[in-house]
Amino acid sequence: MTALSGLAVDRSDVVWVAAAIADDDKAVAAEHGGQAFTAERDGGNFRVRFVENDPEAHHRFYAIIANPILWFIQHYLWDLSNAPDIGHHEKDAFVHGYVAVNEQFADAVAEEVERLGHDAVVMTHDYHFYLLPAMVRQRCPGVLLQHFIHIPWPQPDAWRVLPTEMRSMILEGALGNDLIAFHTERSARNFLLTCQELLDLEVSFRNMCVQIDGRRVAVRWYPISIDVADFERLAMSETVRANEEELKTRRRERLIVRVDRTDLSKNILRGFKAYDVLLHEHPELHGEVTFLAHLQPSRQDVPEYVEYVEQIKRLVADINLKHGTTEWQPIDLQLDDDFLQALAAYKQFDVLLVNSIYDGMNLVAKEGVLVNERNGVLVLSENTGVHDELGAFALDVNPFDVSDQAEKLYAALTMPPEEKRARRDQCVAVVRENDLTKWLDHQLEDIAKLDPNTPPDRG
Amino acid sequence: MTALSGLAVDRSDVVWVAAAIADDDKAVAAEHGGQAFTAERDGGNFRVRFVENDPEAHHRFYAIIANPILWFIQHYLWDLSNAPDIGHHEKDAFVHGYVAVNEQFADAVAEEVERLGHDAVVMTHDYHFYLLPAMVRQRCPGVLLQHFIHIPWPQPDAWRVLPTEMRSMILEGALGNDLIAFHTERSARNFLLTCQELLDLEVSFRNMCVQIDGRRVAVRWYPISIDVADFERLAMSETVRANEEELKTRRRERLIVRVDRTDLSKNILRGFKAYDVLLHEHPELHGEVTFLAHLQPSRQDVPEYVEYVEQIKRLVADINLKHGTTEWQPIDLQLDDDFLQALAAYKQFDVLLVNSIYDGMNLVAKEGVLVNERNGVLVLSENTGVHDELGAFALDVNPFDVSDQAEKLYAALTMPPEEKRARRDQCVAVVRENDLTKWLDHQLEDIAKLDPNTPPDRG
Numbered sequence: 001m002t003a004l005s006g007l008a009v010d011r012s013d014v015v016w017v018a019a020a021i022a023d024d025d026k027a028v029a030a031e032h033g034g035q036a037f038t039a040e041r042d043g044g045n046f047r048v049r050f051v052e053n054d055p056e057a058h059h060r061f062y063a064i065i066a067n068p069i070l071w072f073i074q075h076y077l078w079d080l081s082n083a084p085d086i087g088h089h090e091k092d093a094f095v096h097g098y099v100a101v102n103e104q105f106a107d108a109v110a111e112e113v114e115r116l117g118h119d120a121v122v123m124t125h126d127y128h129f130y131l132l133p134a135m136v137r138q139r140c141p142g143v144l145l146q147h148f149i150h151i152p153w154p155q156p157d158a159w160r161v162l163p164t165e166m167r168s169m170i171l172e173g174a175l176g177n178d179l180i181a182f183h184t185e186r187s188a189r190n191f192l193l194t195c196q197e198l199l200d201l202e203v204s205f206r207n208m209c210v211q212i213d214g215r216r217v218a219v220r221w222y223p224i225s226i227d228v229a230d231f232e233r234l235a236m237s238e239t240v241r242a243n244e245e246e247l248k249t250r251r252r253e254r255l256i257v258r259v260d261r262t263d264l265s266k267n268i269l270r271g272f273k274a275y276d277v278l279l280h281e282h283p284e285l286h287g288e289v290t291f292l293a294h295l296q297p298s299r300q301d302v303p304e305y306v307e308y309v310e311q312i313k314r315l316v317a318d319i320n321l322k323h324g325t326t327e328w329q330p331i332d333l334q335l336d337d338d339f340l341q342a343l344a345a346y347k348q349f350d351v352l353l354v355n356s357i358y359d360g361m362n363l364v365a366k367e368g369v370l371v372n373e374r375n376g377v378l379v380l381s382e383n384t385g386v387h388d389e390l391g392a393f394a395l396d397v398n399p400f401d402v403s404d405q406a407e408k409l410y411a412a413l414t415m416p417p418e419e420k421r422a423r424r425d426q427c428v429a430v431v432r433e434n435d436l437t438k439w440l441d442h443q444l445e446d447i448a449k450l451d452p453n454t455p456p457d458r459g
Numbered sequence: 460m461t462a463l464s465g466l467a468v469d470r471s472d473v474v475w476v477a478a479a480i481a482d483d484d485k486a487v488a489a490e491h492g493g494q495a496f497t498a499e500r501d502g503g504n505f506r507v508r509f510v511e512n513d514p515e516a517h518h519r520f521y522a523i524i525a526n527p528i529l530w531f532i533q534h535y536l537w538d539l540s541n542a543p544d545i546g547h548h549e550k551d552a553f554v555h556g557y558v559a560v561n562e563q564f565a566d567a568v569a570e571e572v573e574r575l576g577h578d579a580v581v582m583t584h585d586y587h588f589y590l591l592p593a594m595v596r597q598r599c600p601g602v603l604l605q606h607f608i609h610i611p612w613p614q615p616d617a618w619r620v621l622p623t624e625m626r627s628m629i630l631e632g633a634l635g636n637d638l639i640a641f642h643t644e645r646s647a648r649n650f651l652l653t654c655q656e657l658l659d660l661e662v663s664f665r666n667m668c669v670q671i672d673g674r675r676v677a678v679r680w681y682p683i684s685i686d687v688a689d690f691e692r693l694a695m696s697e698t699v700r701a702n703e704e705e706l707k708t709r710r711r712e713r714l715i716v717r718v719d720r721t722d723l724s725k726n727i728l729r730g731f732k733a734y735d736v737l738l739h740e741h742p743e744l745h746g747e748v749t750f751l752a753h754l755q756p757s758r759q760d761v762p763e764y765v766e767y768v769e770q771i772k773r774l775v776a777d778i779n780l781k782h783g784t785t786e787w788q789p790i791d792l793q794l795d796d797d798f799l800q801a802l803a804a805y806k807q808f809d810v811l812l813v814n815s816i817y818d819g820m821n822l823v824a825k826e827g828v829l830v831n832e833r834n835g836v837l838v839l840s841e842n843t844g845v846h847d848e849l850g851a852f853a854l855d856v857n858p859f860d861v862s863d864q865a866e867k868l869y870a871a872l873t874m875p876p877e878e879k880r881a882r883r884d885q886c887v888a889v890v891r892e893n894d895l896t897k898w899l900d901h902q903l904e905d906i907a908k909l910d911p912n913t914p915p916d917r918g
Contacts, residue, residue, distance in 0.1 A: 270544060
């Protein structure tokens with residue numbers, strides 16, 4: 001939302017189409033008879049159109065198809081000898097959930113397109129709406145469609161867990177776009193491979209495009225960022241300062257931090273196992289170091305996620321019991337959703353651990369290095385999108401290699417101050433340079449190139 | 460072994476190099492002072508050279524690296540949010556197990572090459588020996604090296620669970636070959652993708668080759684088969700006939716059969732779940748059908764495999780309890796290693812289920828259709844190598860789609876006799892046409908083309 005707000009503030013010709021999920025969203029939607037209305041946010045005006053889904057359809061769309069099945073496929077999380085079992089339950093959820101919700105949104109988008117004139121640009125976001133672009137193209141052939149996919153696109157075999165019709169519908173739905181955008185070149189290339197292998201379409205890796213039905217779909221990558229000025233302001237707020245003071249009373253000399261949703265892709269267990277190895281191999285660190293983990297419980301309507309939180313709690317208890325004393329708990333586990341606490345941790349870390357199995361971008365890395373005040377070192381998984389930008393200045397880790405992560409944590413904790421400063425300065429320079437405006441401007445430039453009707457100053 | 464025996468019988472210029480694992484192998488090896496000797500097999504003479512490994516090195520090579528790690532990678536079996544954890548244990552096993560055993564074999568092969576003259580052809584088999592070709596090339600630059608990989612080659616991301624050095628050693632080891640062979644085009648293409656993506660090598664999908672160190676490595680596919688005449692003879696044996704008579708007393712009107720090692724890649728659980736759905740949706744089949752599963756316990760030195768057998772037993776007990784009666788057990792589970800029993804089942808099935816998650820070839824499908832005497836129908840996973848040859852005449856299934864498998868089992872059980880016969884005849888024609896001689900001849904032709912020193916009548 002933040003990333004795109006620059007595009008929509010005070011523009012009566014831009015309409016946000018969003019799901020009404022919370023009760024107050026639904027109340028506001030009802031108040032406006034399901035039509036678009038003007039709302040205020042961050043001191044500007046937005047046009048918003050809420051779409052209200054049947055709760056059962058929404059549950060199937062969100063908690064059966066999008067979040068477990070698609071998310072797991074795209075992050076390589078399925079334990080294939082055990083799961084998923086695709087059966088009537090999942091097929092019904094696809095038809096009456098995923099397809100139904102995409103159709104409802106397509107109808108709403110088409111209505112807004114008509115209202116704005118038929119040459120509108122439709123920008124769709126993420127894996128919830130793969131079917132929508134083709135549906136909108138059918139309803140409004142004149143529009144220009146762009147889709148940003150914020151999670152990794154895996155290699156073709158990962159999609160083979162879905163029945164042929166389902167995976168074809170998803171791909172053909174997304175190929176309704178004129179431009180498909182990812183955070184990384186790797187995802188963009190994997191998307192082309194998938195079209196080539198699973199739909200037997202003609203693709204060009206040189207021009208990064210797919211041919212379908214006589215049209216050409218461009219595939220690009222634009223690494224997303226954060227609003228640097230906004231984020232720095234937030235980091236200086238009173239609450240964050242107070243949280244820092246409180247943190248200083250709890251931490252030891254050296255502080256390892258991680259901040260994540262409790263998502264299986266975040267690789268939280270192996271991070272703690274690496275810390276366990278570190279403490280085992282370096283008894284001199286006992287009592288000297290704290291690993292502060294701010295973990296926000298996530299998707300607790302999906303059984304795998306409930307189990308994951310339990311696994312995390314058990315592992316933390318084991319490690320604290322094994323290495324801790326009455327004076328010192330090696331891991332400080334904060335299972336909460338208090339971002340201003342996490343921000344205090346960002347400012348105070350000596351090491352920030354981002355060891356995701358796979359991650360579309362990972363903004364924690366960018367946020368953390370930006371506001372940190374101790375020349376802290378980033379330990380970064382080679383399978384994150386942000387690795388393309390910050391990998392050269394971070395300590396790289398293979399997310400499956402626990403001993404590698406233990407070694408890099410040790411190297412980060414014992415790095416000479418001048419090297420720490422140099423690495424951190426380079427990271428910050430990249431984050432400032434590749435800011436959010438650049439992310440959005442590059443997309444709008446490419447959209448303008450695709451659309452002969454778009455005036456050159458658009459956006 | 461059977462597949463290659465034609466090449467080695469009564470040829471003093473061919474030497475088999477093999478591990479001495481059983482005690483009698485070791486005794487024979489010792490008897491010949493670790494040198495090659497002539498052995499008898501199937502009425503012919505073979506030259507054999509046994510390599511005896513240190514048991515600890517062999518365990519690390521086989522039960523830590525090859526069978527769990529490489530097998531799981533190549534069949535997409537890792538449950539990545541939980542396993543594997545690569546640590547000192549695995550890295551030590553790689554260096555002191557996998558590398559060490561490959562080196563020991565490379566030394567033995569190099570000695571035999573010297574004895575035979577330096578222009579020998581070295582043919583290596585499978586995922587246990589990825590490092591050997593580069594080692595042999597270094598020791599004997601004049602040889603021509605071919606490697607047959609019998610399991611699927613996955614897409615590049617699957618290899619990312621290994622540390623960069625380990626995955627690079629594996630790839631560069633295999634690229635020591637002149638020719639790398641798979642059962643399917645899919646695996647061959649994935650191998651090229653892997654070289655391109657993980658080693659940044661120049662590859663050609665048109666010519667199916669990789670450029671490395673100024674050399675060109677050819678990548679090809681040759682679907683393996685069975686010895687048709689031998690197999691048919693075996694199927695007519697007295698023991699098989701007696702087993703058939705016994706089976707007839709146990710089976711019901713319609714017989715579903717599967718024959719597999721208890722390997723996670725075989726998808727045994729989803730096969731039974733599909734049968735559970737079938738029985739739930741078709742109560743008219745109760746008492747009419749038996750699902751006979753001949754499962755050979757496999758790799759019980761790997762914990763995941765022990766657990767898998769337990770899962771299978773529990774699921775079978777659940778389904779038999781749920782649908783069975785005192786008169787009728789829906790699933791007849793045979794956990795044994797009696798191939799002549801399995802052969803009787805091949806001859807008697809109405810439906811043969813081969814639903815592997817991924818499978819390099821799967822010879823059960825070829826063996827089963829060849830000797831079956833009831834015009835039985837093959838229900839076949841789209842992710843098996845054999846699907847390229849028999850897919851058009853089988854009923855296709857997506858291995859993750861349990862309801863699809865239930866539907867195809869039903870369709871197979873209720874198919875009109877003339878369609879069953881037509882499909883079965885077409886399957887048998889393919890198996891007879893693509894026989895083992897063809898598999899080997901095609902390889903030898905390609906090897907001859909690569910080697911200017913090879914006389915045209917070689918092989």
